[in-house]
Amino acid sequence: MAEHMLPSFVRKALARRESTLIILLAVLLVPISIRSPQFLSASNINRILNDMAILSMVAIGEFFVILSNGIDLSVGSIIAFTGMATGMINESYPVVHPVLLLLVGMSIGAVMGLFNGVLVAYGKIPPIITTLGTVNIYRGLTFLLSKGTWVTAHEMSESYIGFPRTTFLSISLLLWISFVVIAVFYYFSKFTRTGREVYAIGGNPTAAKFVGVNENRVRVVVFLISGTLCGLAGALWTARYASAVNEMATGFEMQAVAACVLGGVNFSGGAGGIMGVVLGTLFLGVVTNALPVVYLSVFWQTFVQGLIILIALALNTISDQRKQTKLLAQRRG
């Protein structure tokens, strides 16, 4: 076979999910940039990255939940509640500094995530049911909080709306925040004890318990992370889109899950990495932004996203199964 002629480090690199995604991304970018040279211009890349910054944070939170063999369907509702809360605080007290608003958003999100986590860990309710319930509850609470009204751009302070757009070293603060989130959680997932415990619980909960991993604690932690990041995302969302409406981020959980699936995160838990999730988010962003370039109406966006997820899923599964047969063959041989 041809792949045996490649040096081993190349083969190893190719076997990694991240490199496959980078190659796919490159393959995708060639025809797009031939068709529309502006697509790869600095300003357009900057725009795509800014569009994807919020999703990348939420997808990282979702990643940890899926890694622990769960799912968090409540992310969109947590974003809506925290976004509405920070928007209303900003409307009533414009003096409050945007950074403080972000912290408030994160705290509220943390409480909501904690509630999910406690129900899952100590109530022993499956994550999908718990978050199916709280997706409704949190969305309902958003309506109760806002009494059905909106916070519009002219009711918000300049400093808050301008916050995500403020640039530092010609990169927006929104992007800087997402870089920090990515870096922190990359470190967390690779080099901290709790981070590795999430992998252990997702991969084999029974074995993990035998080596002394506190399963309940891990389950609470993953939902806490997801909730906190959604809170951050909510506060940024309100500022970036300069409005807080009750329906904001509806269905966002599907995009977050999609980014994880594209990034090679395994639904049965225990496999995947932060860089894959980030690349998956980027991939979604490029595809969405490339649709007008190939003269496809934006109405086809949903369809194309679904198709890509399905293909990525099938590729993931096939490569996993091939790896397993290889391992079995090695053991026998």
Next chain:
Amino acid sequence: MAEQKDFVAKSRLIDEMSLKNRMIEFFTKWEVLLVIIFIAVFVFFTIRTPFFLDIFNLMNATFQFSERSLMALPMIFIIMCGDIDISIASIIALCAYAVGSAAQAGASIPSLMLIALLVGTLAGLFNGLMITSLNMPAIAVTLATQSIYRGIAIGLLGDQARTSFPSGYGFFGQEFIAGTIIPFVFVFYLVMVVIFAFVLHKTTYGRRLYAIGNSAEAALFSGINVKRTRIINFTLTGFFCGLAAILLSSRILSVRSNIATGWDLEIITLVVLGGVAITGGRGSVYGVFVGSLLVGYLKFGMGLLRFSGTLMTIVIGSLLITAVLLPRLLDLYKANRKLKIQAQRKEG
């Protein structure tokens, strides 16, 4: 071993002897609890508003929830096997789009029905084949097909609507059984409840679903064609999406690409609230039937009392969580009781 057998026999004896224990056993069954909650809801709304306990209103309310309750029935089969389908609302949208477009092109009512059922069945079959052929998790596959099916409807329909239907098409979703005040959809739903209850509880197919849900491997080794059964479940659900699309488009006589948005989660809520374990292998059609009526009339009553839709989502979300939490607490309570009784016996 002998001791264990002894314990089982003893505890059975205790259960059989004491009427009180049997009562506790009965009232802590989820289906029975649901009926009690259902009655409580009825009493509450009857006291609060004179318009609730009115046979015309109660019958009219069924228009609002019959389609969703109907979709919960095939979903029982899917969840019973430990699968899940979050693409049903999108299949309904796709079928409704097909129906609306065919109607605009001048198709007759029978051909409209055929189109809806065909599109739905194919979409469900595709789900089933994708899930079983590569052994991919159902939630991931249907997450993707959710976007694909809805995406086709959005892509082809854009911001347009289909509103021209042949005369008489409104019968399925709007009319009553001749000479009565009972809506056609509700009767249709009731008939389906009976059929599904029969299949799940009285046929080998139904028993197979429980077996697969409890242990797919054990079911496979005992000669059940697990793959085929799962494909049938998804195809059946697709077929029912076609039915729901007919009923829904007939009721509102307008098809937009956002039709039935959010129904996936609502319908799964009905099934889980009805006592079907999300991990599969446990539950009944009766529970889901009572649960569906409960949610339907809860919404109706709250609407009469002018509660906002918001409060309803909170109530239904909380109901879902309690529905799963409560049986666990009850199980704990039962186990504790057994231990206590055993301890008392030993002392005595």
